[in-house]
Amino acid sequence: MLDTLLSAVVFGVVLASIIAIAAMGFTIQFGLTNVLNLAYGGVMTIGGYAAYLAVAHGISAWYGLVLGAVAGSVVMLAVGHGLLRRFATRGTKVFEMMMVTLGLGLVIDYSLQAISRNNISQFTVLQSAPLHLGPVTVTPTQVIVTAIGLAIFLGLEALLRMTRIGKALRAMAADPSLARACGIKTRRIVIFTWLLSGALCGLAGVVYIINSQSIGYSTGELFLSLVIAAAILGGAGSPAGAVLAALLMGIVTQVVSAYGNASYSTAAGFGILVVVLLSRPSAVLTKGANEELALS
Amino acid sequence: MSAWSFYISTLVVYFAVDLLSGVAINVQYGYAGVVNLALIVFQSFGAYIAAATTLGPGTGAGAFQQYIFGANLPYPIPLLLATLGGAALAAVVGLFSLRRMRRDYQGAVLLIVSLIALQVVTGDVPLFNGSNGLTGVPKPLGWLNLGLQSYQWAYAVWSSSSQALSTPVSATSRGLTGAARCGRCATRRTPPSRSVSTRPC
Numbered sequence: 001m002l003d004t005l006l007s008a009v010v011f012g013v014v015l016a017s018i019i020a021i022a023a024m025g026f027t028i029q030f031g032l033t034n035v036l037n038l039a040y041g042g043v044m045t046i047g048g049y050a051a052y053l054a055v056a057h058g059i060s061a062w063y064g065l066v067l068g069a070v071a072g073s074v075v076m077l078a079v080g081h082g083l084l085r086r087f088a089t090r091g092t093k094v095f096e097m098m099m100v101t102l103g104l105g106l107v108i109d110y111s112l113q114a115i116s117r118n119n120i121s122q123f124t125v126l127q128s129a130p131l132h133l134g135p136v137t138v139t140p141t142q143v144i145v146t147a148i149g150l151a152i153f154l155g156l157e158a159l160l161r162m163t164r165i166g167k168a169l170r171a172m173a174a175d176p177s178l179a180r181a182c183g184i185k186t187r188r189i190v191i192f193t194w195l196l197s198g199a200l201c202g203l204a205g206v207v208y209i210i211n212s213q214s215i216g217y218s219t220g221e222l223f224l225s226l227v228i229a230a231a232i233l234g235g236a237g238s239p240a241g242a243v244l245a246a247l248l249m250g251i252v253t254q255v256v257s258a259y260g261n262a263s264y265s266t267a268a269g270f271g272i273l274v275v276v277l278l279s280r281p282s283a284v285l286t287k288g289a290n291e292e293l294a295l296s
Numbered sequence: 297m298s299a300w301s302f303y304i305s306t307l308v309v310y311f312a313v314d315l316l317s318g319v320a321i322n323v324q325y326g327y328a329g330v331v332n333l334a335l336i337v338f339q340s341f342g343a344y345i346a347a348a349t350t351l352g353p354g355t356g357a358g359a360f361q362q363y364i365f366g367a368n369l370p371y372p373i374p375l376l377l378a379t380l381g382g383a384a385l386a387a388v389v390g391l392f393s394l395r396r397m398r399r400d401y402q403g404a405v406l407l408i409v410s411l412i413a414l415q416v417v418t419g420d421v422p423l424f425n426g427s428n429g430l431t432g433v434p435k436p437l438g439w440l441n442l443g444l445q446s447y448q449w450a451y452a453v454w455s456s457s458s459q460a461l462s463t464p465v466s467a468t469s470r471g472l473t474g475a476a477r478c479g480r481c482a483t484r485r486t487p488p489s490r491s492v493s494t495r496p497c
Binding site for chain 2: 036038094095097098102222224225228229232261262263264266267270273274277278
């Protein structure tokens with residue numbers, strides 16, 4: 001009984017690592033630009049496909065991770081700086097921008113569906129014999145996934161707190177016009193944010209398909225609900241909050257999956273967001289005081 | 297000729313159905329300013345209720361389709377139940393999604409609701425037969441004993457005339473939300489807009 005719970009918690013932490021990588025990218029982007037980017041799931045899938053193609057051409061999965069991150073950041077920069085900025089300069093507001101990204105996400109998804117001919121492809125890399133840690137059996141892939149998640153979190157926190165550009169990013173997320181007045185080159189910070197969040201997004205896509213061992217055109221889109229829920233729950237712009245929310249949601253999802261009906265596990269993970277919205281709405285909702293888009 | 301008749305009557309039916317859901321989203325978005333990206337969830341919930349209350353008892357595992365409840369109620373009771381079911385679901389979802397929050401947050405929360413509903417329905421097959429959906433739902437106007445073509449047209453007329461029902465509904469909401477708007481806008485920074493259907497408050 002306790003062993004089942006322990007396994008469920010460990011699997012929850014693995015799932016949380018994947019949600020957290022994506023949610024950290026999402027929350028940084030959302031916190032700084034105020035764009036609730038629903039095309040994020042599509043970019044995740046693109047990152048996944050980049051790694052899939054790399055591995056299919058005989059490149060190591062480790063380079064696949066890097067390629068996925070690079071593909072994610074390039075596409076995200078094109079989306080954010082190339083497209084969304086143009087909408088913002090023509091006066092598109094927060095909500096309309098969300099609808100733009102929703103449409104863009106559909107374009108990406110269905111283009112991928114056409115290119116992949118609606119196939120779900122297998123992606124089995126980094127596999128070896130499972131490890132027995134006391135009562136819990138984990139695969140090396142799961143250990144790798146969790147380690148990547150932890151490394152990304154620590155790296156991101158260090159970047160945001162110790163480097164000049166990280167501090168500038170946090171300053172701009174807090175108050176764009178004040179940051180500009182202080183001589184921060186906000187345009188560069190926005191470009192940096194698109195690149196950084198895109199890299200995290202692409203990486204999350206690769207990590208996700210490494211764990212699920214398959215990729216299809218809707219991979220990212222189906223995962224996006226958990227990512228957005230974690231980012232909103234953790235508070236916009238807070239990677240630590242996103243990680244905490246991801247842990248909570250990942251563990252609840254896996255515990256429900258272990259003890260109850262697996263089809264309701266994702267719904268249960270989302271249930272946390274509902275409970276928080278019902279009980280302490282101020283914890284989530286006061287974050288959105290500033291409703292201006294910041295894209296240049 | 298009969299192909300055209302079938303084609304056009306089908307379009308009329310779809311038009312009436314979409315008009316009805318269009319009125320629903322106009323009441324929500326136009327009058328109340330609610331960004332409901334989960335509208336289709338309520339529409340499908342009503343459809344599933346109508347199916348589960350007309351298909352007769354579910355025959356359990358091994359049957360060609362499985363669903364919960366399973367009753368054999370005569371029309372229009374299933375339609376009433378579907379309407380009430382949609383409203384009840386909206387009340388539950390509204391509990392957490394109609395908080396005072398930014399509109400893009402609200403849109404995201406409701407979008408998540410729709411994705412979760414999709415996962416529950418496709419994942420939990422005994423609920424409403426999963427991604428295969430339910431077929432063989434009895435026709436509401438089956439008692440007319442019409443042929444395929446005539447039934448199409450009868451249904452087209454009937455579904456269009458159900459629009460008449462929605463007019464008093466939207467008129468009432470206009471009055472209600474007009475009153476509510478005055479209270480709500482006083483506490484918000486955005487000024488109330490005159491053209492309610494295009495620029496919600």
